Amino acid sequence: xxxxxxxxxxxxxxxxxxxxxxxxxxxxxxxxxxxxxxxxxxxxxxxxxxxxxxxxxxxxxxxxxxxxxxxxxxxxxxxxxxxxxxx
Numbered sequence: 001x002x003x004x005x006x007x008x009x010x011x012x013x014x015x016x017x018x019x020x021x022x023x024x025x026x027x028x029x030x031x032x033x034x035x036x037x038x039x040x041x042x043x044x045x046x047x048x049x050x051x052x053x054x055x056x057x058x059x060x061x062x063x064x065x066x067x068x069x070x071x072x073x074x075x076x077x078x079x080x081x082x083x084x085x086x087x
Contacts, residue, residue: 007072015058
């Protein structure tokens with residue numbers, strides 16, 4: 001699933017102990033997965049011959065999205081910037 005599509009489902013997420021992993025290079029079009037429960041480490045994860053890198057925990061995405069009213073693509077780009085610079 002593309003990262004932008006995964007983020008579009010954020011309002012339905014129930015579990016705060018889930019982590020998003022994304023294939024590099026990170027973009028809104030990159031393949032992404034949810035991993036639950038969150039691993040204790042942030043090492044890359046292999047799934048179906050693909051390597052996914054730690055991105056963000058879903059509770060962080062929820063916090064960042066509170067009150068956000070921009071487009072999904074802008075939100076996705078904002079989270080990528082956050083994950084690169086602040087996570």
